[in-house]
Amino acid sequence: MAQTIMKQAVMSGVCVVVGLTRRTSARCLATTVKNLAAVKKDRELPVEGEITKSVFMSQSTDVYTNLALEDWMYKNMDFSNHHVMMVWRNDPCVVIGRHQNPWLEANVPILSEKDIALARRNSGGGTVYHDRGNLNITFFSPRERYNRKYNLELIKRALFRSFGIKASINEREDLIVRDKYKISGTASRLSRLTAYHHCTLLVNANKSDLRSALAKRETNATPSTPSSVANLVEMDNQVTVDNLQTAIGYEYLRTAALHLEDGGQNMISKQRGFQFVNPTDEWFPGLDKLKSELQDWEWCFGKTPDFTVSRSFPVPAELLAPSKVYSASQELAINMSVVKGLIDNVTLNIPPGFVESGFHGEASVITHLKGKRFTSEALTALQEAMLTRHLVTDIKKLDEKEQFVAKCFDQVVNTI
Template identity: 75%
Template sequence: MAQAMLKKIATSSACLVVGLTRRSSARTLAIASKNVNSKKEGVLPAEGEITKSVFMSQSNDIYTNLALEDWMYRNMDFTNHHVMMVWRNDPCVVIGRHQNPWLEANVPLVNEMQIALARRNSGGGTVYHDRGNLNITFFTPRERYDRKYNLEIITRALFRGFGVKAVINERQDIIVRDNYKVSGTAAKLGRLTGYHHCTLLVNANKADLSKALAKRETIATASTRSPVANLSEVNSRVTVDSLQTAVGYEYLRTPALHLEDGGQAHISQQRGFQFVNPTDEWFPGLAELKNELQTWDWNYGRTPVFTVSRAFPVPAQLLAPSEIYSATQELIINMTVEHGLISDVTLNIPPGLIESGFHGEASVITHLKGKRFTSEALNALQDAMLTRHLNTEVRKLDDKEQFVAKCFDQVCCELYCTIIKAVLLNPNCLCTYNTAVERIRGMKMEKQKIVFKVSLHNYLQ
């Protein structure tokens, strides 16, 4: 029965799909869109005065699709015209507006795998996208925003088209088989307009998902991890194309303000499926939005302030002989990152190391402060600490200075590689960046505590 219904859905909705030309698209958007400044608060239309469209993005680029979403949010008037946009992306990690990419993703591995990292404008947690995901955005006036309604559209489509029983949990995730998450959800609400978006796992690469998203716990806005499943594991007939058709069809047949099956009669009164080409020709100013979403300042520089503290036992041979101090002395490093830049570095040097002749604190701090929290910081540290200029001479560091340099190198390495609850490094290991990457990937070693203090002051606006 479900298969017969799916065929009916595909046949019916195929008649609704309209490949827009530039001229007809411009005409459609001219009718549907208004400058954001012209939107007015007033009496909302009755249900019968509201029409619906399903927009299908022709781009698979995460920055382009996020820009399209933002363009529609800023410029379209949804008072009489509700829109559901469906879109797919090439592999990428998408973090929430207030999240820390170094806490949410394995940044070096993401870069190595050429997986894009993007910060969206809505809140919520971190998600992984690839061509095996279907992403959906529901646009309405703020007063008509109804997340439960949107999620019910999806669960109804799953059951009507595929016989898949899905439920909406208390966190408003879509769950199958009692505990497996197939959809995460987030939203953005403005004064006049709101949107709710979600991603549906259909046939996503779960191995890449697991690698790209690191697991950790902090007091930042970190994602809550749940066991996930692909919908294709529940029903092998579910594909991204068939699901897009089923959800779009369910959206169009459902009245705008209440969950009721309006059938073909209601569909015939809607604007149907429309391909949209997210370019400046169709959406003037979209390229500028996309460029902003691609910048390092947006994706990394908007990260909340966080601090890491780390203590290193100083080898006895580097300490000055003394009967006063304890045999075990520690070098303590505190590093604060603000807007993606290293804003503060403090070094607590044990007395035994000072008395043995270490005087390199100023050099370390000077060369790290203000650097981007990337390999740029590591390079600056190496330049500062591996050699030091005295007049015109270049002198290699002594054993004590090399020890401090390696401690800083390890702190930067651990932060840049994972910033996770348990870093898989030996507590006494003073490895370089590249070595740390290899050890994190290939070895299980004693867990090491890293303390994070995250401040969101002046950020959650």
């Protein structure tokens, strides 16, 4: 049974927050919802000794729910005198940064095939893979007291104190072990009043799925910087997500709010402790709307910065005009520009041998692609457009040349 060291009820409107130093459940966590007008009018932050801390543990493993919870807290809670570290884990998913290109960063067809979710978060930074073998951590504080180095040093301390694992922080503010292996990436979001810094720790993630889910595509967009990664279980096979969560949670609670001073058990006893949180609309009014927005195609894919993609495909000899000798290689080239996730323009460069063998009508075909999503929707539109040319002959399938063109478009849209 969990032992209660401290129990404090704080009234705010009609809600009560209960803080415990051992794991327990807190029904309503909306007590620290901001009175924004008052906060903006008089922004005087408390001294360090007046700040308390909590460790929130999300009971959801759905990436959209957890990102929505993170966003809800960022928008609605006042962290002036109450700093929060949230720990959470997700079912398999790929999470891209706010300004990234999912088609560049992830192998989108593989994600669909393996039922791996793709989500775009509100913070910047690079692309990461999550599964139940990851521990995700979010540090919430007032904007003025945002301190990435403090947070990362705190994680370093917990790794060494509990498991004897030595980690370092590189120039990109990633956590590194054995001088080369990345165990954690980092990103943040800051507003005028509030900030959060979040990171993910690889504990026992499926590295095979990680490698297949993250991929590179040749476009003009800026990709993530790849790194050699390692799981913490490779450093110490006793590490689990649960005991790591506990270790970092207690390190957070035993450390002073503004500088890295270890206050031990005395400091822990002054905090609000560990709290299970249930990310539902009942607990956090408006959460379902935030989750719905994060799941929407327009957010996940439509927010992608404009990009272009170009691919060339050698035309098989059997599809070229017979008894011809060509001085140059016969390649079909496809150039495509994509705006807000939709195909904006397509050019199809057809080699002479393919034209002479009888492939025509490309202009009327590619005009049907404009405005289509950069997904299999575009391939379907292409196939339907080519089939319309057969109506007068009652042919209901594509010929070999059209099948080749369709296959090339499929590779542009659906493969790296």
